[in-house]
Amino acid sequence: xxxxxxxxxxxxxxxxxxxxxxxxxDFFGVIVIATVTGxxxxxxxxIILGQTPVFWIQNPxxxxxxxxxxxxxxxxxxFFNSYHRWLVILDAFGLALFxxxxxxxTLSLGFSPEIAVIMGTVTGCCGGMVRDVLCGEIPxxxxxxxxxxxxxSGGIIFALVDGVGWGNLWFVMGxxxxxxxxxxxxxxxxxxxxxxxxEE
Amino acid sequence: xxxxxxxxxxxxxxxxxxxxxxxxxDFFGVIVIATVTGxxxxxxxxIILGQTPVFWIQNPxxxxxxxxxxxxxxxxxxFFNSYHRWLVILDAFGLALFxxxxxxxTLSLGFSPEIAVIMGTVTGCCGGMVRDVLCGEIPxxxxxxxxxxxxxSGGIIFALVDGVGWGNLWFVMGxxxxxxxxxxxxxxxxxxxxxxxxEE
Amino acid sequence: xxxxxxxxxxxxxxxxxxxxxxxxxDFFGVIVIATVTGxxxxxxxxIILGQTPVFWIQNPxxxxxxxxxxxxxxxxxxFFNSYHRWLVILDAFGLALFxxxxxxxTLSLGFSPEIAVIMGTVTGCCGGMVRDVLCGEIPxxxxxxxxxxxxxSGGIIFALVDGVGWGNLWFVMGxxxxxxxxxxxxxxxxxxxxxxxxEE
Numbered sequence: 308x309x310x311x312x313x314x315x316x317x318x319x320x321x322x323x324x325x326x327x328x329x330x331x332x333d334f335f336g337v338i339v340i341a342t343v344t345g346x347x348x349x350x351x352x353x354i355i356l357g358q359t360p361v362f363w364i365q366n367p368x369x370x371x372x373x374x375x376x377x378x379x380x381x382x383x384x385x386f387f388n389s390y391h392r393w394l395v396i397l398d399a400f401g402l403a404l405f406x407x408x409x410x411x412x413t414l415s416l417g418f419s420p421e422i423a424v425i426m427g428t429v430t431g432c433c434g435g436m437v438r439d440v441l442c443g444e445i446p447x448x449x450x451x452x453x454x455x456x457x458x459x460s461g462g463i464i465f466a467l468v469d470g471v472g473w474g475n476l477w478f479v480m481g482x483x484x485x486x487x488x489x490x491x492x493x494x495x496x497x498x499x500x501x502x503x504x505x506e507e
Numbered sequence: 508x509x510x511x512x513x514x515x516x517x518x519x520x521x522x523x524x525x526x527x528x529x530x531x532x533d534f535f536g537v538i539v540i541a542t543v544t545g546x547x548x549x550x551x552x553x554i555i556l557g558q559t560p561v562f563w564i565q566n567p568x569x570x571x572x573x574x575x576x577x578x579x580x581x582x583x584x585x586f587f588n589s590y591h592r593w594l595v596i597l598d599a600f601g602l603a604l605f606x607x608x609x610x611x612x613t614l615s616l617g618f619s620p621e622i623a624v625i626m627g628t629v630t631g632c633c634g635g636m637v638r639d640v641l642c643g644e645i646p647x648x649x650x651x652x653x654x655x656x657x658x659x660s661g662g663i664i665f666a667l668v669d670g671v672g673w674g675n676l677w678f679v680m681g682x683x684x685x686x687x688x689x690x691x692x693x694x695x696x697x698x699x700x701x702x703x704x705x706e707e
Numbered sequence: 708x709x710x711x712x713x714x715x716x717x718x719x720x721x722x723x724x725x726x727x728x729x730x731x732x733d734f735f736g737v738i739v740i741a742t743v744t745g746x747x748x749x750x751x752x753x754i755i756l757g758q759t760p761v762f763w764i765q766n767p768x769x770x771x772x773x774x775x776x777x778x779x780x781x782x783x784x785x786f787f788n789s790y791h792r793w794l795v796i797l798d799a800f801g802l803a804l805f806x807x808x809x810x811x812x813t814l815s816l817g818f819s820p821e822i823a824v825i826m827g828t829v830t831g832c833c834g835g836m837v838r839d840v841l842c843g844e845i846p847x848x849x850x851x852x853x854x855x856x857x858x859x860s861g862g863i864i865f866a867l868v869d870g871v872g873w874g875n876l877w878f879v880m881g882x883x884x885x886x887x888x889x890x891x892x893x894x895x896x897x898x899x900x901x902x903x904x905x906e907e
């Protein structure tokens with residue numbers, strides 16, 4: 308689980324660096340945005356649950372990962388084109404990883420399944436939200452296509468399966484894949500929920 | 508007190524849903540904004556005071572209330588017109604309820620009256636501020652008419668009365684009504700404080 | 708150290724009041740922005756490190772300082788011109804004070820030097836960032852000239868010196884002066900880091 312966690316942080320750090328690059332930030336700004344994106348969701352989760360000092364204070368490896376992947380993105384991004392596609396795919400991947408890791412961590416602290424599903428969704432969605440707000444972009448979560456609903460539904464599946472005692476690594480992977488493909492399908496076919504609109 | 512608290516959360520959840528509807532959000536977005544508006548002020552208060560896990564983790568009823576009232580707003584809003592008037596009145600009502608509940612909760616944890624008044628104002632104002640920032644609106648608190656000053660003055664009255672040992676349910680109600688009518692009067696007659704302006 | 712801390716809070720409260728005045732806020736809004744700017748960085752540090760209730764709850768003197776200096780700024784700002792120059796100099800001074808005080812406080816709580824440097828940078832930069840976001844300005848930290856890098860480098864110097872047991876008041880002053888003059892030099896000669904830019 309620890310390596311999946313580091314992997315998710317690396318993935319979100321890359322998305323943060325790409326959005327920062329789109330805004331022509333300097334190298335230090337790129338590292339800051341990569342770090343906030345990578346550890347932001349988990350930090351908000353830990354603060355709400357009272358698990359302080361937050362996770363990256365106890366193990367600075369997380370920060371070395373975000374700095375390393377920010378620098379790697381600065382160096383290697385030039386060899387890729389269509390970075391927007393990469394951004395969307397990596398963001399969906401990070402969303403899937405972080406949501407399930409968030410549910411798992413909250414359950415393992417002894418909280419109820421409902422709270423675990425909510426904190427998983429917070430873990431998955433908030434890093435990217437803070438990234439977009441700091442960079443002056445409209446948060447992906449506010450855009451038309453399904454985003455948080457994918458995270459929430461995957462979290463519910465995982466919590467249910469875990470609740471009946473079937474939880475194992477295959478179900479972890481299965482719930483992550485559900486979120487990942489649900490989100491990509493939502494982009495591909497422009498799936499969206501009905502909207503509530505009030506006229507002025 | 509518990510029912511007053513749920514009532515305040517329901518009222519703020521409705522205001523969150525109305526602002527979200529003005530922005531044509533999808534159903535899930537409406538639920539998220541309703542929840543953040545309903546529990547945001549109290550969450551920030553609990554985090555600053557070190558009362559974690561925050562209040563809604565220990566009792567998920569709060570979240571069922573926000574989801575229920577978000578869905579109710581989506582269904583029933585069409586039967587009302589002039590939703591802006593409702594938004595202003597309900598927001599004033601939520602401000603009054605949450606400020607006094609925040610003062611009361613902080614005092615009951617053993618903090619000083621000064622801190623209680625400040626945390627009451629935070630509880631009352633922050634939910635609506637986060638709602639407006641997430642929806643891309645100018646926060647009501649930044650607008651011309653008196654807002655936080657109404658909350659602060661009501662909180663001071665309540666803390667003084669409580670300090671001399673007169674605190675009872677009538678004084679709770681009285682301080683709430685003070686805030687509610689002060690805020691509505693400020694809108695009706697455009698009451699505002701003097702401004703500080705520096706020329707460029 | 709306590710007086711240096713109060714001094715830093717007073718300095719940041721003045722910068723907050725100046726930015727609020729530029730936005731024609733009312734007196735209460737000026738006090739709120741002054742307070743958030745003065746205590747914001749330390750509050751975020753305390754929450755992340757789990758030091759709650761946060762520092763100003765335990766000692767409301769900090770809040771009396773921000774209110775006093777907000778009112779003093781409202782009264783005396785008219786006697787100065789070129790307030791933008793004052794804003795930049797005071798902001799650099801607050802950055803220097805808060806970064807080193809943040810490193811010192813984190814070290815004294817027993818955290819590692821790496822974490823102390825990061826939390827020092829957070830303490831120094833976040834108050835001004837929140838000020839700028841609430842006032843709808845582009846954060847100074849996002850602008851071209853070196854800002855957080857000055858804080859970070861001063862924090863590293865201080866942590867290294869402290870680590871070899873040389874820490875005394877002269878080194879505290881020396882690291883603060885390093886940050887202060889590095890930041891002012893960056894503005895004067897437009898020093899900036901290379902940027903990372905991705906084309907759309």
